[in-house]
Amino acid sequence: MNESLTARLRIKPGQHVKLARHDPDFTGPFTNKKDAKDATKKNLDKLFELQYKMYAENKHSLLVVLQAMDTAGKDGLIRHVMTGMNPQGCHVTSFKKPSERELDQDYLWRIHQAVPAKGEVGIFNRSHYEDVLVVRVHDLVPKTVWSKRYEEINQFEHYLASTGMTIVKIFLHISKNEQKQRLQARLDDPLKHWKFSPADLGERKHWNEYMRAYEDALSKCSTPHAPWYVIPANEKWFRNYAVSQILVDTMSRLRMSWPKPTFDPKDIKIV
């Protein structure tokens, strides 16, 4: 049942994604918040243990890429799902507008520096996918440049996967109307003012172009070694549950084990 939810949300390699066919209100097996929160809590306990084993075994690593439109809940997801992780062995990297220094390097340079080490979980809040999203929507480089990037990204991710990294890519999918309500809520609640940026309104005007850019990224870059998942995210509690379930399923499949000692415990005497 749950594994089938994970499979259902995964984009199959070669699948042509039309986001209009993915219902952002979908809540899977749940009809209410409480059941979903209880199930999420259980997954977080499992994640804590799975991460501990990954850290102890020091063999695999996990990279979680998060992409979404503004207000779709990247920060909230990290706050509510990733807080179940031990921060020793879990690093979040937020990729903002590149610095001048970063712009002088190739676009994967800063990404590569932030990938998780063996035993670690790395979470990317935005990522190299911005280089085929915001960069494309705002014509920051010519089409001849960005259109080659899908293949470059696939090769880069394939290389990382071949070194022992498990890659999971998450797109939080909300409707345009849901974004409107969330932006309004940030304006209406003084405690949320700090989350509002007038620049978000400018991006909202490009909603349709972003959807097309996402559809291309999801269609061209969901591979067996680095699949994309489209997460219905209008309901925050389902969003949190779905991602926690995907992470549990993904880490469970690694068949990790506690490392064997390199010494014979019987030979050791502590004085």
Next chain:
Amino acid sequence: MNESLTARLRIKPGQHVKLARHDPDFTGPFTNKKDAKDATKKNLDKLFELQYKMYAENKHSLLVVLQAMDTAGKDGLIRHVMTGMNPQGCHVTSFKKPSERELDQDYLWRIHQAVPAKGEVGIFNRSHYEDVLVVRVHDLVPKTVWSKRYEEINQFEHYLASTGMTIVKIFLHISKNEQKQRLQARLDDPLKHWKFSPADLGERKHWNEYMRAYEDALSKCSTPHAPWYVIPANEKWFRNYAVSQILVDTMSRLRMSWPKPTFDPKDIKIV
């Protein structure tokens, strides 16, 4: 009551520390594990909120330095107390034996690169204090070099504090006998073998020299802007409680507030 526990565990500037006078079995107001765990849980909820405010306000930062002998519980403390933090805005850096590249730089170079940014919590699992601990015990540099470092460290930390960083330094204090029991437990339990390193036994032989080196570091480097705390750590549940309480007290004193908007919400219309 609680604030007074924090004050009691803090080393006063100029105080001459004799670790033999600090009881590693002390459990403060608690006589049993359950009460301490309940109190710790409450503190973790407070920490989660305080950290969120720090992140939102984007003004202060918090640096937590952890030092201890092997098995005293640095990793366990991070696993049980820092897991309450949102990993977005909380970075753990483990300082291991310096690389050749790092040895070609001054000893504070790699430390400075890892300090938290505004709005963030940084946790150091070991730190620049190893440069007056392991380096001193094993004569890795001449005494003329390491003996100047206490003052250099005080000046470095004073500079960081002046930029808005709050610094809390934690020494987890266990007895030599407790270490013996914990090392034996790692040998006896196959699931803990991976935590055992035969090299730890070599360090254990230098126990008394380490205690003297710690006493000097605690005595010379507990300052108003970067105090040391000596945490009785034979009981893991008291260790976790005490550190959670110190962090809550420290962050509460910052009098943080939610940031004000730089725009007038009434002027904005979302379409």
